[in-house]
Amino acid sequence: MKVEIAVNGVKRTDEVEPRLLLAHYLREVAGLKGTNIGCDTSSCGACTVHVDGESVKSCTVLAVQADGRQVTTVEGLASEDGTMHPMQRAFQQEHALQCGFCTPGMVMASIGLLAENPDPTEQEIREGLEGNLCRCTGYHNIVRAVRLAAEGNRA
Known part of the structure; x- marks a missing residue:
């Protein structure tokens, strides 16, 4: 299934399996390793990202649910000149x-x-x-x- 997701301000279009978790999409497809996977059951929060500005545990969201949305990971917090959030x-x-x-x-x-x-x-x-x-x-x-x-x- 094709998804269009703006990740850290960069629009991406990717083919994904319908059951692919957002956490795995970010790590394996987008190549962003800052989103850690600790439990796959929403118990630990290591995979927390923002979807349209709201904190979500990305191990509980499918990548297809993020289609057309803005996703921010820890890598997207610092400004372009490297100034930390x-x-x-x-x-x-x-x-x-x-x-x-x-x-x-x-x-x-x-x-x-x-x-x-x-x-x-x-x-x-x-x-x-x-x-x-x-x-x-x-x-x-x-x-x-x-x-x-x-x-x-x-x-």
Whole structure:
């Protein structure tokens, strides 16, 4: 089946199997390896991307469902001159990663969280990210990074 998907601002036309998951499309067809696959059951959030600006776990979306839509991955966040997205910068500044496997999905989910709630409390951040798992950090630095990005958005 043919799909037309704008991935990180670049329109692509590809033939895909009707049952191909968006996560696999992004990694295997589009060649974007930042979208990690951790569970294939929507339990971990490592595959979180934005579809038309909304955070989704790409292991639960078929590529054909993204036909005609805008998909943004972690690779699409930095500006063309290489300047990191404010959330990426906040994650770096707050050391909000260890192994890094969850980081792309966590960053994408955090951006989605701030789009819905630009000034979340610590508890709201924790609740907003509970669908994204991290086995290394204990979440404290991730929560601080989201708060830092929220403060930067308000400034």
